[in-house]
Amino acid sequence: MDYSAHSALPMIKCQDLKIHYGDHVAVDSLCFEVGKGSVYGLIGPNGAGKTTTIKAIATLIEPTYGEILVDGIPVLHQPEEARRIIGYMPDFPPVYDDLRIEEFCDLFAHAYGLDRNARAKKVEECLRLTDLMDKRRALCKTLSRGMKQRALLAKTLVHEPSVLLLDEPAANLDPKARIDLRNLLRRLASSGKTVLVSSHVLSELEDLCDAIGIMRKGNMALSGSLEEVSASAAASRVIRIELVESFPNLQNLLRESSSVSKVDSRDERIFEITHSGDRSEAASLLTTLTGAGAKVCEFHLKQSKVEDLFLEIESEDSSEDANR
C-alpha cells in the first residue's frame, strides 16, 4: 500500500501499527507513508488516535505491535537515533513558566549539543521565523496560549530536525498567525523538511497539505493526495445539469440511461444526477440530451469536497455510537 505524497522516498513509514492502552485499542492496523519534503495532514475527530500515532512516531509511546521507520531508522529499536532528526510539538503547549522565551529555546539548543555561538544564532533565527523577536525577553508564563504555541514551535525548530511532528499546531492561533504558520510550514517543506501535522479542523489543513489521512477510531479511513481522497470520495459522481429553458422530457431521458442512478431536480431547469459511468459515458449522455432538443448551458462534475467526506465519516461515527 503506497499512500506516499509527491516525493518517492518515504521519510515516515508506519506499518501495521497497533497501540493498546490496557483494554482500549487506540490505534489499530494503521499503515501510511509520508514522502520526504511533503506536508501530510492527519485528520480525524477527537479520539481518533492522531495524538497517539504522533507520539508513537516521536518515540514517546511504545507500539503494541507494528513498525515505524523515520528516515529508515526503526524508532522502536533505535529511538535515540530517531530522536535526533525528529522535532515534536504536542497538542497543548507546556513551557517552562519561569524561563524567558530565548532561555527556553537556548536550553534545548544546548541540550541538542549546539555550542554557545551556534546557539545564539540559531535561537535568534527561530525566534525570527516564529515572529517572537519582540517577546524574546518575556517570561513564558506571561504569554498567551497562541504565543506559547509559537515559542514551542521555535523550540521544536532549534535543532534543525528533518522531520517535524506537529500535533494540532494551529489550535490556539488567531487567523493571521494561522496564515503565518501555514506559510512557515510550506517554506520548511520546500527546504526539504518532512511535516506531519494533525488537526480535527479540516479547513486548517486543506491549503497546507500535499496529502492527508483521515483517521477514525484508530484506523485510517482514507489516505492519499487531496485529489485522490476527493476522487475516492466520489465513486459515483454527481453531475450538475442546467438548461436554458425547461424541457419536459428530460427526466425520462436521464432515467433511461443505465449509468444514471438518481435524478434530483431543484426546479424545471436545474438537475443533479448521480452518475456511475466514466467520462465517455458522460459525454454520450450529453449528446443524447442535446440531440433530443434540450438546450444545455451547463454540464459539469460537481466536486465532492474533502470536508464533505470528513463530515460523512464523522456522522458515520456518531450514528454507530447512537445505534450502540
Place this chain on the structure above:
Amino acid sequence: MNPLIRRGIRERLRTKHLIASGLFSLILCSTIYLSLYLYGASDQRTYDPHSQGYELVEGIPANGARAAFTSLLIFQGFLLMFLGTGRVASVTAEEKESGLLDYQRMTPMNPLFKITGYLFGLPAREYFMFLITLPFLLHCIIVGQLPWFGVLQLYAVFFSTVLFYHLTAHVIGLVVPKPRAASWVSRIAVLGLYVFLPALGQAGISFLSFLTILPTYFGKMLPALLPVGESELGRFEAKAADFWSEIPFFTSTLSPTVFTFLMQGLILLTLLVTAHRKWRNQALPAFSKPSALALFATFQFLLLGCLWPFFSDGSASGLLGEAFSSKNLSILQSDATLGLVIVQTVFLGLSTLAILSLVNVCCPNLHLFNKGIQRAEKLGLPRVPHSADESSGLGFVIILGLLTLSVHAFLLSLSARSEFWQSHPSLSEILLIPGLALLATCLYLQASRELWFNLGFWGFVGLLWVTPFLATLVITVGWQEEFIGSVLKILCLCPLSLLPIHLLTEYERLDGLSEELLDELRQAVWFGLACSLALAGYLQARLQLKRRANSRSSS
C-alpha cells in the same frame, strides 16, 4: 555546564529570588544559631550538690558553638532534605504530567546527564540557601574547636544522604502519577527513613538504620559536641552513640560511616537503574527482572549479614542487642525463644513485602505478555526471552521464594548449631510449612498480577492480606475468646500472620501456651496453608487458560 542545571539556576535564582531566599535563610539561620550560641557561651548557674547551692560557671565561647552545632545541622537538613526533596519530587511529577519531561526525553543527552541536571538544577535555590549557612558552620567549627575530620565525615554522609533523598524523590516523581502526591510521598518517605526504619534497626536489622545521617552523627560527632571539660554523655546519648558506634555484620564489625556509605551507595545504584530506565522509556517497569533479582539478592545478603551475629550467639545491636547481651543472660529462655520468633517474623515479613513489591513491578499484565509474544514472533524468536520485561514472572517469583527460603534455612541452621539457643525444633518442620507458604504466596501473587490490572491486583491483595486483620479485630472485640479458632484461621489467610503463628507452634519452650491453644494454632496454620495452595493452584490454572484463549483469538 549541564543545560538542566543552568535552567534551574535561571528559573530559581533570579535577583529577586536571590534576595528573598537569601534573606529568609540568613534571618532564620542567624536567629537559631546566634540565640543558641549566645546562650551556650554565657555564664551558667549550676547546682552544686556539695555546697547545696548554685554556682556561677564562667561561659566559654566553645561551649556556645558546640551547643549550636546540632540546630544548625537540623536547619541545613530542613533546607536540603525536606524542602529540596519535595521540590525535586513535585517538579519531576509536574513535568511528567504536562509533557515537559518528554521534551527532555527526546534530547540526545545521556540519561545520567539528565538525572544529574534534575538532581542539582531543581533544588538550586535550596542549595543557595544552604550556602548562606556555611559561614555559621565555619564559625562553629573554629570557635567550637570541632575535629575537622569528624565534621568532614559527617558532611560527606550529609551530602550522600541528600543525594539519596533527592534521587528517591526524582524516582518517585517519575513513578507516582500526581504531582502533589509525589511531593508528599517523598516527604513521608524521608520521615519514614528517620522514624520507621531506625525502629526496625532496633530489632536487629541494623542496616535499615543507615539511610540517614543519624549513625554518623551519634557515632562520630556527638562525643565531640560535649561541653569543654566534660567527657560523659547523657544516658540517651550514650545509648545512641553505643548503638551506632560499631555495627555487627557477619562475624566482624564495621564503622557507621563506612556502613552508611555502603548502604546508601547500594540504594543509590538501584535508584539510578530505575531512573535510567524511566528516562529511556516511561512505560518500562522500574526494574528489569535481572536487576530486581540482583537487588533482592543484595537485600537478602544484608539481612543475613545483620542477623548472623544474633542467630549464631544472640548478639545484636539496638534494643534487641541490649535484651540479649551477656549481661542479661539470666533472662528466661522462653523470652529468648520469643525474641528468636520475633526476629524470624521480621525477616520473613520484610522478605514477603519485598517480594510483593517486586512482583508488582516486574510481572507483566496480559497486554504486555501478548506484546512480548507478538514481538518474539516478529523477530523470529522461538519464545520470549526469560529476562525480558514481557516474559512470564513464574520463574522469577520462584527464585525470589527460594532465595528467601535459603537465607531462612541458613539462619535457622546457625541457631541450631549455637550454644546460646537451647530451643532446637526440627529443621524439616520449621522449613516445610514456611517453604510451602512462601511458594504458594509467590505463585498467587504472580498469577493475580498477570491476570489483572492495578485495581484488581491491589484489591485482591488488600482483601486477602488486610481484611483478615480487620475481621479478627471485630470478632475479638465482640466475642473475645469464644471464637479463637476461627480468628486464628482467618488470620492465617495472610502469610504475614501465618508464618509467625507457625513459628510459635514449633518452639516448644514457649511458656504460657496451653496444649489446647497449640492445637488451635496448628489447625489454623494448616487451614491457611491449604487455602494459600488452593488459591495459588486456581489462579495459576486461570492464568494459563486465559493466555491460551488470548493466543487463540489473536491467531
